[in-house]
Amino acid sequence: MALDNDTVHTIARLARIKIDPSEVARTRGALENILDLVAQMGAVDTTGIEPMTHPFDATMRLRADEITETNQREKFQAIAPSTQRGLYLVPKVID
Amino acid sequence: MTITTLVQLAADLDSGKRSSVEITQDYLARIKQSEHNAFISVNEELALNQARAADQKRASGDRSALLGVPVAQKDIFCIDGTQTTCGSKILENFIAPYTATVVENMQAQGVVSMGKTNMDEFAMGSSNETSYFGGVRNPWSTVDKNLVPGGSSGGSAAAVAAQLAPAATGTDTGGSIRQPAAFCNLTGIKPSYGRCSRYGMIAFASSLDQAGPMTHTAEDAALLLNTMAGFDAKDSTSLNVEAEDFSKSLNDSLEGLKIGLPKEFFGDGLDSEMATIIETAVKQFEALGASIKEVSLPNSHLALPSYYVIAPAEASSNLSRFDGVRYGHRADQYTDLVDMYTKTRTEGFGEEVKRRIMIGAYALSSGYYDAYYSQAQKLRRLIANDFTSAFEDCDVIMGPTTPGPAFEAGSRTDDPVAMYLNDIYTIPANLAGLPAGSIPAGFTASGLPAGLHLITPYLQEAKLLNIAHKFQQATDWHTRIAPSAIGGKA
Secondary structure, three states: OOOOHHHHHHHHHHOOOOOOHHHHHHHHHHHHHHHHHHHHHHHOOOOOOOOOOOOOOOOOOOOOOOOOOOOOHHHHHOOOOOEEOOEEOOOOOOO | OOOOOHHHHHHHHHHOOOOHHHHHHHHHHHHHHOOOOOEEEEOHHHHHHHHHHHHHHHHOOOOOOOOOOEEEEEOOEOOOOOEOOOOOHHHOOOEOOOOOHHHHHHHHOOOEEEEEEOOOHHHOOOOOOOOOOOOOOOOOOOOOOOEOOOOOOHHHHHHHHOOOOOEEEEEEOOOOOHHHHHHOOOEEEEOOOOOOOOOOEOOOOOOOOEEEEEEOOHHHHHHHHHHHOOOOOOOOOOOOOOOOOOOOOOOOOOOOOEEEEEHHHHOOOOOHHHHHHHHHHHHHHHHOOOEEEEEOOOOHHHHHHHHHHHHHHHHHHHHHHOOOOOOOOOOOOOOOHHHHHHHHHHHHOOHHHHHHHHHHHHHHOOOOOHHHHHHHHHHHHHHHHHHHHHOOOOOEEEEEOOOOOOOEOOOOOOOHHHHHHHHOOOHHHHHHOOOEEEEEEEEOOOOOEEEEEEEOOOOOHHHHHHHHHHHHHHOOHHHOOOOOOOOOOO
């Protein structure tokens, strides 16, 4: 399956990954090979087949709406790249 | 020199011949001595503290089966207060703030964790070569050929095969326990999906990921799985079934066992030497009273294509959490929030992980969902239905674990699809969620191990282990020591 360079950049943007211009051709080739492998799927008629999302077709378990976790904010934030007064710091989003 | 099993270590501990501290120190010394790069980190202090605690528990009457036995943990399991990298630069400095349920379960039984084993980055790989922490040397490598241990649980496999640990944990999304077990002459079990909790096990493809034991023998695998498995309310897909002793039927007779051989597992692409080894192994089962029947899994050729949609799609979603905000690597320089995410991920992820995230993002993107993800899930049902039909005629399905033996490092890194073909026989069991395992079945002319693949119906791990154990009682392949193992003849 052929991809163009714009599509490669679009996929990379969706994935929040940057592809170096010198790597685009190689990345495109690798993605095309994988999509060629995957393309075999299209030949199968799956009309009326229910998608299988989970090996046991189990539905999500429900539980009582109770607090089960304790607040460990300090412990969890100790491993964060940047925090201040209990908040995670990121670059400014709104001026 | 022969293999050291968990059973032997447990007997030594039980009789007082050796203490947990002594055994753990011995293995820690071996790890230091080894040059396999099997471990990403070793935590001696934690290991010896656990060993001391185990010795005290024994002194006060605790007789848990594996109390005080040291093992290695794949570096995909979070252990509170210790480095947990998942083989990635993005988690190089990540100190887990909690412990995976599987590890907690093991610790509650007094199993000692010595360190964290090397692995393909985020468990994506079949050779351990995608690890940020470098490749792992297969202990079966020859003087002139550096072979891969398989992957993604390559460090765990190498650690056990090199006798740096008597057993290790692994995880298996498409073959990551069974393929390295086959490459390193071990017993590796992927239990039914949901048997072992995924809580604290860094997610790759959540509908496929499953933890399991990697050991020398089926008997050991049963004992280790006993300590790992169990219902966990913290994992929404954990199986709420009654706890069972996976060792309970190890010695049952195989008289009347019906073995199904799917013709699809013996077709083009299978190395002829491997085919012969597997046929010989199957004959051994006939001598043990089993009968052979040809079965068919007509959709198995669709397993690899559907897997390479489902696994990357789930991975692209799971790995979106690595954005440099709450934990892990963050880029130094960035202009805005999106730039920070992008630089962090571009710097932090390796090539294979990026490829799979992009395939997943593409398959899930607007306009492609039905053709890719939904179609893959429909094929997944067809593949699972094939197993249901096949098991009407047989008790176990057998075949080769891999198309060929361990290959040379660097020989397949340029062609991702060629690498993916390694898992062609193992992936169907993940898609269907079935228990499956690989056991040592013989050696090629050049002395490399070959694995026999076993698949049983849902929740029949005990049956699978019984079949594997009886085979190991009748053969000695699993007792062979790798040339560069501690005690091996390099």
